[in-house]
Structures are given as structure tokens and as C-alpha cells.
Amino acid sequence: MLKKEKTYNVPGLRAGVEIFTALCESVDSLGVAELANLTGCNKHMVFRCLKTLVSKGWITEVGEGPKYAVSLVAFQYASMPVSRMDVVTAAHEPLRALWKEIGECVYLGVMHKEKVMYLIHHEGTRNIHMGGRVGVHYWPHAAAAGKVLTAYGEPKLRERCIAQGLKQLTKKTISSEKKFLSDMRKIPKQGYALDDEEYMIGGRCFAAPVFDYTGNAVAAIGTTVLTVHYSRDQLISKLGPHVQKIAKSISTKLGHTGK
Helix, strand or coil: CCCCCCCCCCHHHHHHHHHHHHHHHCCCCECHHHHHHHHCCCHHHHHHHHHHHHHCCCEEEECCCCEEEECCHHHHHHHHHHHHCCHHHHHHHHHHHHHHHHCCEEEEEEEECCEEEEEEEECCCCCCCCCCCECCEECCCCCHHHHHHHHHCCHHHHHHHHHCCCCCCCCCCCCCHHHHHHHHHHHHHHCCEEEECCCCCCEEEEEEEEECCCCCEEEEEEEEEECCCCCHHHHHHHHHHHHHHHHHHHHHHCCCCCC
């Protein structure tokens, strides 16, 4: 017989979190009745939580009623761990977990000098390896991570990538400016990028964006596999969801809310 897992719940704390979340999400200040409707808490609990939050300076009373709004105290404290968290720190453990889970080459890449550079790289567990190296620069129009960062970046980044040349690395490399820009428009819609033997014959890559608390794509994580092990469709359907899940968890650690 399975042992029942203990659950813990502090009603007042839960109510306080839900009330504070509702205030954060609202454009307008809210009163007790409005917060009770939004959270499902009774008015007495809402009132007590509001007064506690006011006393700590996390929210303020505004207008008549009164109504309540979030102060900058919450931002002051919430920004502290975000400022201490860089993308390498945030990605280290999740990326290692991904590597253990799928057994293939995984990496974290950022844009540097108009090319993508790997800051973390774990080699695959198979006998034959195909991947990149930490600190080396790769062409962004052909590498999956580079495509992600260019597609989610500012328009001028795409212009600079075109200006430096869309080098033909294999017969599958997208070297046409028109096709490159079409690829850039498609990537944000699907949420990932592929390198289907565009950088090196025999290798396929899948990469997904990592966002920070401002909503900017600050990095990309991905996996590189051999074409003999995964078809294009298998890479997308079998490994893609794992990569996207880890990318989302790293983004969350960096303060991204997904909105």
C-alpha cells in the first residue's frame, strides 16, 4: 500500500498570496468585494490580509472605499534574486538534468559578436559524438540556437547577420536572404528552431528560447543528434518537448512569467 503523501496548507498564507497576485495582475486598484470575487476568499479574510500587507508596506490604500494597489516594496525584494541569477547559474542544473534524461548532446548558447557561442555543453553518451564546444562561435543562420536568438532578437540583429554573410556550410544551409527571413518569421510562431543538416551533414539540432524577466530571449538551449538515430519528425516529437520544458523552467528561474 502506497504511503499517502502529506499535504500542507496555511489558509491565511494562501489567501494572502492569492490576493496579492490578483492585485499584481490588475491594472486598476481593487476593493475588498472585488478581491473576494476574484480569489474566492471571504471578505473578512480579504480585509485581514489587506491590512497585514498594508502594515508591511507591500500594498497601499488608494482612493475611496478604500481600494488597494501594489507598492514597489514587492519589486524591491523580488528583484534581488533575479539580479543575483545569471543565465549560466539558472541553466546549470536543469541542463544537466536534460542531458541525463535524453542522453544526447545538450548545450546553452548566447549571441556574441553576431554569432552564437556555447556557454555550457554536455557531450552525448553515444560512442559517436557530434556537437559544439564551449567558447567557440558558430554561424547563427545555420545553427539551431543561433536561429532562435536571431529570430527572437531585434530586427537589426537579423540585418547584421545578413550583412556578415549567410555562408553556405552544406547543401541544406539557408543562404538566401529571402528564405532566411521567412525562417525567422516562422520560428517565433512554432517556439523552436531546427538545424536539419544545415551546419554539418549527419547532424540535426533542436533549440528553444530562454527568456529573462523582461521577456527578452537571452539564451537558447538545444540538443544535437545524429541523423541515423533521429529523423526530423522524431527529433521534434520525441526530444523537442523535453528541450522546451527545460527552457521554460530556466526562464522561470530568471523571472519570466510566460506572459
